[in-house]
Amino acid sequence: MNEEIIQIKGLTKRYGYGDTESFALKDFDLTIRRGEFIMIMGPSGCGKTTLLNIIGLLDRATSGEYILNGEDVAGISARRKARLRAKKIGFIFQNFNLIQDLSVLENVALPLVYVNRPRTVRLKNASDTLRRFHLQEREYYLPSQLSGGQQQRVAIARAIVSDPEIILADEPTGNLDSRASISVMEELKSIHEEGNTIIMVTHNPALTVYATRVINMLDGQIATDIKTVSDQNLPQKIEVKRTRGKAKKTRNSRRKR
């Protein structure tokens, strides 16, 4: 059985004090195993983005316990958080969040800058990842020259290029039509089948067919939590031999299994 990768206990996020006090998350508990594909649903303002930002170490909780991969990350330094973001977390956003001045290839290679890979390795890894998403002909395009669906696939490539533990996606299909949504979801599905952990926020109930677990939130707390796949049947992480500083392994070789 896969190990628990995220343990959250009593997490609270408060905004404001006194009269303006409000809670985005209230005494929130959640345990996530490696290989889960979690979809978080719930009405606007119930705290989904806040939860994702805290899990992704972009935001800090007011109180509560958060153990990521066995490491208590509640009180760690900003530098350590940046390191963990670079190595263990991949973000996918609703509005893609690509850097407009950089080419598609450089955007995908961006996370590798902050884990100190040499430029040639960065570009090689990024290129391999883009090929997997059938975007190799678009390497030297600027993001503005791509369709929304293509941009989101570039963003997914960026999220997985440094082989993170967890992929966090905040309404990744929110800006896309149904066809583009399906292609994005198919990509996420294949990433999940390789044993990656994905936490995704969505407003579209039709997409929950991809999930192994669906969480409904209300006012900063969990309303319902349903597992559609048992813990025993979660996909196993495919061990990849990634040589530091050398771009030996490619995503293609991983896919073959």
Place this chain on the structure above:
Amino acid sequence: MAMLFRTHLRLALTSIKENRTRSFLTCLGIAIGIASIILILSLTGSVSKLITDEISDIGADLIVVRPSTTKDSITTIVEELTASNSFQKSNLAISDVDEIKKLESVTAVAPIAITHSTLTDEENTIPSATILGTTVDFNTIEPQTFRYGGFINDKNHENSVVIGPSLSLHLYNTTNPVGRTLLFHGERFIVVGVMENNDASINFDNVDFDSALIMDIKVLEKLVGSLQVQQINVKVATTSDLEETSSKIRETLIEKKSGDTNFTVSYGDDISHPASALLNIISGMLSLVAGISLVVGGIGVMNIMLVSVAERAHEIGIRKAVGASSSNILMQFMFEALILSILGGILGIALGYILAIFASSITPFAPYISWQIIAITFLTALVVGVIFGIYPALKAASKNPIDSLKHYR
């Protein structure tokens, strides 16, 4: 670390290239400040070089006696500059020349006394010509090159004069007036020599020889009455006598003036000292102005960097989300500011030397290039980059990624 260094360097260069016009204008702000510093340093360097070169030309066997020991103070220098007749308070006398000449190991003594007076010939009148009174020894100590004729000598010094080339043109409308006469204080003098153009308006005698008339000091004193001796130049037999002879001169003069010590006896590099002191004050003031323009340039860098940070808030948010630490972001923007100011510095050094070369074509000051000047100005540009780049970079580094990601472009 070295890898991040290179990555940030590339990043900064890309961002500078993308905003070419803006970056160029920012560099220009720094460049103008640096260029003015280069120009000032080149000019002052060239002036002091002119003076030292002249002294080594004349020979190392020169002693100069000047009035007043308080030349270094700013007030004296400013007084001298503003007074219509410089060295009004000179306590040197023509009779001192004879006293010095009596000392052994002294081979030649030439006083320098300047006055301004009207010169006339049949056609032209020069209302306020520079008249230099000296002795025949003058040409021994500072040998002049003559276009026509020669210097006054022991036989003709009572009624002969030597003139500079531009005075010759003004007075006679010709370059060769040797043998012609001129009227000065009612007396008629014969021109026996015209000097070659020497272009050295800055020299240790403080005289523009090109437009001066040189005559015997005793004849001059008889005609104009009182004269101020602005300095006495002394030539010694050998350089080993310099120290001993100058102290002898000092003793003799103090004794003759019954204890008055308001004069200096200098040799070697010290001769250029009064001129350099003035030079230092002027260059100090000019540097202050250049420094202010550099601060303005630095504020330009800061301004552009702040704009850049605000414009790229979204980019900063993305970079932080994918794993950039605050110090990564700090470095990225710091590099950009540093490169802007280094480019500005290089541009300024080039611009400064072009200006210095241009200045040399209209003044006698050749551009003076030394690695010290380049090092100092380059370092200054670097320091400006650090000082004015650190605040915007800190601002970028401290941006909250969640807020930054909300900035749509």
